[in-house]
Amino acid sequence: xxxxxxxxxxxxxxxxxxxxxxxxxxxxxxxxxxxxxxxxxxxxxxxxxxxxxxxxxxxxxxxxxxxxxxxxxxxxxxxxxxxxxxxxxxxxxxxxxxxxxxxxxxxxx
Amino acid sequence: xxxxxxxxxxxxxxxxxxxxxxxxxxxxxxxxxxxxxxxxxxxxxxxxxxxxxxxxxxxxxxxxxxxxxxxxxxxxxxxxxxxxxxxxxxxxxxxxxxxxxxxxxxxxxxxxx
Numbered sequence: 516x517x518x519x520x521x522x523x524x525x526x527x528x529x530x531x532x533x534x535x536x537x538x539x540x541x542x543x544x545x546x547x548x549x550x551x552x553x554x555x556x557x558x559x560x561x562x563x564x565x566x567x568x569x570x571x572x573x574x575x576x577x578x579x580x581x582x583x584x585x586x587x588x589x590x591x592x593x594x595x596x597x598x599x600x601x602x603x604x605x606x607x608x609x610x611x612x613x614x615x616x617x618x619x620x621x622x623x624x
Numbered sequence: 625x626x627x628x629x630x631x632x633x634x635x636x637x638x639x640x641x642x643x644x645x646x647x648x649x650x651x652x653x654x655x656x657x658x659x660x661x662x663x664x665x666x667x668x669x670x671x672x673x674x675x676x677x678x679x680x681x682x683x684x685x686x687x688x689x690x691x692x693x694x695x696x697x698x699x700x701x702x703x704x705x706x707x708x709x710x711x712x713x714x715x716x717x718x719x720x721x722x723x724x725x726x727x728x729x730x731x732x733x734x735x736x737x
């Protein structure tokens with residue numbers, strides 16, 4: 516089945532810094548989403564982005580489907596950005612949503 | 625108005641008891657899901673329910689059963705609770721099966737003593 520790898524597994528930054536989180540996948544996909552799980556446990560849908568680029572405030576995401584990766588950019592990090600960021604994909608060859616292990620981001624004040 | 629809501633948010637119970645967690649979505653989605661998140665934060669799909677078709681993750685014990693009175697509701701019933709069932713359970717919905725954006729409820733933290 517399709518494999519999803521996220522990097523880095525952990526990231527610690529100072530407030531105000533920029534960060535790039537990566538999601539690699541092993542096969543072609545028709546669905547890719549980024550989620551943020553905040554320190555209170557809530558899972559929030561950030562982007563639905565099987566291809567192309569989207570921006571929402573300080574966050575943006577780019578998926579290059581032909582090269583099988585997606586990037587999540589966070590600019591001017593705030594402490595509220597802390598949490599775990601998950602990437603999840605649905606492969607073209609099956610209909611299961613496969614999750615990455617997540618990137619744990621800590622933003623220090 | 626919460627899109628996907630689940631109750632209760634916290635549940636503490638004894639081993640051997642039976643409990644239910646309720647989930648409702650007001651997004652008009654056709655598909656609902658139950659996920660289990662363990663202490664290591666891994667999200668594991670338990671069930672998908674799409675137009676009365678139930679897709680079960682074969683690793684889920686049959687003590688767990690989903691019940692859907694209508695398209696907007698998918699409840700999770702657990703029989704004979706075990707210590708290993710302690711986790712956070714998330715309900716979610718999407719327009720179609722694994723298609724479109726997935727929206728989660730706030731989670732229900734189950735603790736089995």
